[in-house]
Amino acid sequence: MPPKTKVIKQRELNFLEKLYIPEVIRGVCITSGHFFKNLTLHSLHRIGLLRHIAAAVTIMYPEIKRRYPHRYRTRHRLTKRDDGTPRCVACMMCETVCPAKCIYIVAEENPDPNIEKQPKTFDIDLGKCIYCGFCVEACPEDAIRMDTQIMNIAGYTRESMYYTKDRLLNPEREGDIVKPSGSLR
Amino acid sequence: MPTLTVNGKEVTVEKGSTVIQAAEKLGFDIPRYCYHPGLSIAGNCRMCLVEIEKFPKLQIACHTQVQDGMVVKTESDVVKKTREHILEFLLVNHPLDCPVCDQAGECWLQNYYMKHGLYDSRLDEDKVKKSKAVSIGPTVMLDSERCILCSRCVRFTDEITKTSELGIFNRGDHSEIGIYPGRELNNKYSGNVVDICPVGALTDKDFRFKCRVWYLKASPSVCTGCSMGCNIEIHYQLERKHIAGGDRVMRFKPRENEEVNKWWICDEGRYGYPFIDKNRIHKPCRRVPDPVSKDGQKDMSPIPWDKALDMAAQKIKEIPKDAWAVLASPQMTNEELYLAKKVFGDTLGLAISLVSPNREGYSDDFLIKADKNPNTRGAFELGYNVLKTQLEEMVRKAEAGKIRGLYVFGQDLYEFLKPETAEKIFGPCELLIFQGTNWNPTAARASLVLPSAVFAEQDGTFTNFQRRVQRIFKALEPMGESKPGWEILAGLSERAGRKLSYKETHEIFDEIAAAVPVFQGLTYTKIGKKGAVLA
Numbered sequence: 001m002p003p004k005t006k007v008i009k010q011r012e013l014n015f016l017e018k019l020y021i022p023e024v025i026r027g028v029c030i031t032s033g034h035f036f037k038n039l040t041l042h043s044l045h046r047i048g049l050l051r052h053i054a055a056a057v058t059i060m061y062p063e064i065k066r067r068y069p070h071r072y073r074t075r076h077r078l079t080k081r082d083d084g085t086p087r088c089v090a091c092m093m094c095e096t097v098c099p100a101k102c103i104y105i106v107a108e109e110n111p112d113p114n115i116e117k118q119p120k121t122f123d124i125d126l127g128k129c130i131y132c133g134f135c136v137e138a139c140p141e142d143a144i145r146m147d148t149q150i151m152n153i154a155g156y157t158r159e160s161m162y163y164t165k166d167r168l169l170n171p172e173r174e175g176d177i178v179k180p181s182g183s184l185r
Numbered sequence: 186m187p188t189l190t191v192n193g194k195e196v197t198v199e200k201g202s203t204v205i206q207a208a209e210k211l212g213f214d215i216p217r218y219c220y221h222p223g224l225s226i227a228g229n230c231r232m233c234l235v236e237i238e239k240f241p242k243l244q245i246a247c248h249t250q251v252q253d254g255m256v257v258k259t260e261s262d263v264v265k266k267t268r269e270h271i272l273e274f275l276l277v278n279h280p281l282d283c284p285v286c287d288q289a290g291e292c293w294l295q296n297y298y299m300k301h302g303l304y305d306s307r308l309d310e311d312k313v314k315k316s317k318a319v320s321i322g323p324t325v326m327l328d329s330e331r332c333i334l335c336s337r338c339v340r341f342t343d344e345i346t347k348t349s350e351l352g353i354f355n356r357g358d359h360s361e362i363g364i365y366p367g368r369e370l371n372n373k374y375s376g377n378v379v380d381i382c383p384v385g386a387l388t389d390k391d392f393r394f395k396c397r398v399w400y401l402k403a404s405p406s407v408c409t410g411c412s413m414g415c416n417i418e419i420h421y422q423l424e425r426k427h428i429a430g431g432d433r434v435m436r437f438k439p440r441e442n443e444e445v446n447k448w449w450i451c452d453e454g455r456y457g458y459p460f461i462d463k464n465r466i467h468k469p470c471r472r473v474p475d476p477v478s479k480d481g482q483k484d485m486s487p488i489p490w491d492k493a494l495d496m497a498a499q500k501i502k503e504i505p506k507d508a509w510a511v512l513a514s515p516q517m518t519n520e521e522l523y524l525a526k527k528v529f530g531d532t533l534g535l536a537i538s539l540v541s542p543n544r545e546g547y548s549d550d551f552l553i554k555a556d557k558n559p560n561t562r563g564a565f566e567l568g569y570n571v572l573k574t575q576l577e578e579m580v581r582k583a584e585a586g587k588i589r590g591l592y593v594f595g596q597d598l599y600e601f602l603k604p605e606t607a608e609k610i611f612g613p614c615e616l617l618i619f620q621g622t623n624w625n626p627t628a629a630r631a632s633l634v635l636p637s638a639v640f641a642e643q644d645g646t647f648t649n650f651q652r653r654v655q656r657i658f659k660a661l662e663p664m665g666e667s668k669p670g671w672e673i674l675a676g677l678s679e680r681a682g683r684k685l686s687y688k689e690t691h692e693i694f695d696e697i698a699a700a701v702p703v704f705q706g707l708t709y710t711k712i713g714k715k716g717a718v719l720a
Contacts, residue, residue: 091284092397095425104427107394113318117285117394121427140284 068149073133075150076124078168079143086169087143090119094135094144102128103135119165126153127161150174189255204257205233205246213259216268216297218275218383219335220247223448225344230335231271232297235259243267268301276302278313278358279384280330288385290398294333313358321363322350322370324390324452325379329361332386338362338378345449345551348372362386373553376455380438380448389436391456396428396435404660405440405714407647409516409640410454411546412556414649415439415446416715417454419641419660432462433661434641442715445653451553464623466636467665469493485634490666494673497633498680500590500616501533508589510579511537513569514596515558518645518657520693521670522560522567523701524685525594528678539569540576540596554650559640563648566703566719576601583610590614594670595621595637597628620673636667643669644690646712648719654707655716 016022034056041055059066068074079087090107108120135144148171155161167174188197191208198207203226208215218230226248234243238256243264246257258264276294283289315329339351339362350368353360364370370378379389401420408415418438422428429435437458439450468487488496501509511529513522522539529537541558548555580602582588591614598607611617611630619631622639642663648654663669671693675685687693691709698704703719711717 089285090394091289093284096397096399101424104425106427109394113316115285116282116318123427 062152065149068151070147072149073131073136073146075126075148075153075171076129076135076144076146076163076168077148077171078122078165079145080169086119086122086165087141088119088122089115089117089141089143090122091117091140093138093140097134097138099132099134100128100130102126122165122168124163124168125161126163127155127158144168187251187253187255189251189253189257191257192259198251200251202251203247204235204237204244204249204251204255207251208235208246208257208259215246215259216301217247218293218333219337221337221340221381221448223345224337224340224381227336227340230275230333232268232275234264234267234271236261236264265301268297269304272297272302273304273307275333276306277308278315278330279333280312280317282331286328286331286385287388287393287398288331288382292385293383315359315361320390322375324375324456325370326388326390326393327362327364328386328388329363331384332362333384334360334362335383336362337381337383338387341378341381342370342372345377346372346374351378373451373453373547373549374449374551376452377439377449392436396422396425400425400428401435402660403438404641404658406641406657406660407559407649407655408437408450408454408457409559409647410451410457410557411548411554412558412561412650413446413552413554414559414647414653414655414716415450415454415552416442416655417450419458421641421660423661432459434458434461440714444715445649445651445655446552449552453547453553460623461639461641461661462664465639465664466622466624466628466634466667469636469666470634471496472632485629490668490676493633493635494676494680497618497635498677500618500633501535501592501677501681504590504615506534507536508587509535509592510582510588510590511535511592512540512579512594512596512598513537513564514594515539515541515556515561515564516595517560517564517670518640518643518647518690519560519563519567519654519697520645520690521594521674522564522569523697524671524674524693526567526569528674528681528683529592532678532681532683535592537569538576538579539564540579540598541601556650559647559649562650562652563646563654566648566652567697567701580606580610583613586613588614590616590618592618593620593627593631597625599626620670622667635673636665637673638663638667638669642667643671645671646694646709649716652703652719653716654704654712654719656709656712656714 038056041050041053044050045055081087090105092105095103095105102125104123106120107117110116110118133146136146150171186197186199188195189207191211191213194211196207196211198210205215205220215233215235217233219227220233228245228248231245233246235246236258237244289295317328317330319327321327334353336353339353342351343349350364350370351362352365354363355361376389379387400422403418403420406417406419408417418440419434420436420438421434423433437455439446439448441448469490470485471488472484473486513525526537529535541561545555546557547553617631618633619628620635620637621628622637628634640657641660644659645657646654647657671690675687678685694709698707705720707717
């Protein structure tokens with residue numbers, strides 16, 4: 001069956017619209033209407049009035065960052081034990097399940113026989129990562145999470161997208177952690 | 186011979202065999218931990234319990250001898266339920282530390298749980314703690330918590346190596362495998378306890394944390410460590426270059442062959458794989474006075490294959506025939522040895538001889554042979570002569586300054602000649618061509634180095650000391666620009682004016698079978714994976 005096509009004719013402008021000036025005035029009215037409505041509401045909110053009526057909200061990125069939902073998948077981090085060592089035991093589940101093959105782990109001996117194994121290196125190539133979250137799902141030790149709320153991952157070189165164990169263990173060092181800000185969710 | 190029925194199928198087996206063997210003959214796989222065909226029967230894991238008519242209780246299949254008219258059920262409901270419960274008992278004190286366990290992926294507890302268990306744990310009590318990560322010898326690590334006390338390792342050291350280092354200590358659920366005081370598990374076959382351990386209690390130090398087993402691929406092959414020719418599997422991985430510094434071969438495992446090594450392999454062979462990836466010659470090289478080499482070898486400059494072969498062929502023509510010595514090696518396959526003889530002997534008219542280190546290595550009456558070469562017997566069968574006298578003759582000739590050209594296959598002459606004797610040979614020599622796999626002092630002295638593939642990178646056959654011809658299979662691509670030895674020889678032959686049309690090694694082997702009487706009638710298909718004895 002051939003696809004149905006509906007021909008839409010462009011509406012002709014009427015006389016007033018063709019005059020141009022009235023339409024410009026109408027546009028300025030809409031914009032200033034919003035402006036004065038928000039100006040009034042925000043001023044009244046400041047002195048504690050009409051709080052139940054919402055005013056327009058603009059998030060001043062990057063000075064202010066929005067908090068993402070809890071299940072949102074953001075940059076990875078490696079969790080730590082109480083003594084600060086990584087929880088990871090280098091079981092390679094994440095490395096195995098990773099569909100982009102962007103996780104590279106080399107294991108080594110942990111001196112504590114009850115831990116036994118730990119990662120010597122744990123690298124993620126974020127240039128390759130597709131943020132599917134399988135690594136988090138596969139981890140039997142809750143050692144890898146994607147809850148740093150860091151989204152602005154960019155670099156000038158491919159090498160700078162290559163995150164080593166040290167960077168993954170200490171995401172707070174990158175200074176991009178979002179702190180919950182008052183009026184925003 | 187008794188005839189019995191297993192799961193409704195009739196089978197006739199030899200008198201004295203057990204139910205587990207009869208079921209195996211029919212293709213029914215009865216789960217087992219303690220039973221191993223190479224060891225005595227212990228019957229302690231209870232995993233192989235089966236229902237036999239007219240017996241009041243379930244019987245262990247590994248220790249119940251077959252009788253005429255027996256009716257065995259291995260898959261009835263009561264058997265299945267029993268297996269589940271047995272498994273639950275075996276796992277009561279198991280630590281479930283699969284994430285850190287090297288056995289994970291080839292663990293019989295994991296496999297049987299998925300096949301016969303799948304219950305929810307009912308254990309409320311604390312698990313018994315035992316010692317973990319204990320070194321019990323130079324090659325093996327012990328984790329007592331993971332052990333299910335099948336006693337395979339104890340029986341191995343008692344019956345196969347007869348060294349009895351291992352035993353079971355303590356009582357009840359505190360029983361554990363251990364080493365006798367003041368001993369360590371350091372016999373020549375210690376690695377086998379890791380293979381026969383069905384769980385992760387005994388793991389290999391060499392393989393420890395190196396690679397997860399599900400990354401591995403396996404290829405059948407033959408050990409080149411000595412003239413026994415033990416059947417092995419090469420376990421390798423290619424995809425993950427960050428593992429073990431980019432090495433491809435991760436470990437060797439024995440492959441069952443009733444006629445040769447049964448289920449075992451010695452430690453020397455098991456850990457003799459690093460040369461496949463380490464210190465390899467990657468490109469054809471020519472000696473130049475200026476050190477510009479990228480291969481890390483001083484004074485060596487890489488050249489293209491064509492140029493290298495042209496150069497070799499040219500020099501072979503320039504130096505008079507009687508001033509040449511061609512030294513073949515018993516490390517070469519039958520195909521390479523045959524072709525070397527054909528190219529150097531027939532086409533080029535040079536004298537080719539076989540040399541081998543004359544010092545003998547350790548040997549015993551089980552698997553380890555004194556001759557540390559895999560194909561000495563094959564070389565004899567192909568018409569190469571006694572080693573020692575030829576070498577002495579060559580040394581004498583060299584000392585008289587009569588040897589101007591030397592073509593060495595793989596071997597390091599410094600290994601079996603005194604340094605001053607080797608100098609006497611190399612000194613007056615105008616041209617030393619080295620065709621081999623790894624850098625060694627002889628290669629470093631060569632004027633021309635031709636990189637050849639190792640045994641894991643090519644097809645071929647070896648003849649072991651029993652005159653058994655066994656196949657090796659190509660598992661990996663030749664490293665760098667290296668080529669299988671027979672391809673290099675074919676290239677030389679072409680430049681000497683005789684084109685050889687081989688595309689695969691089986692064509693060379695068919696030619697050997699036609700030309701050499703003892704090989705008559707043999708083909709790659711006939712040899713198969715288990716080998717065939719020469720006529």
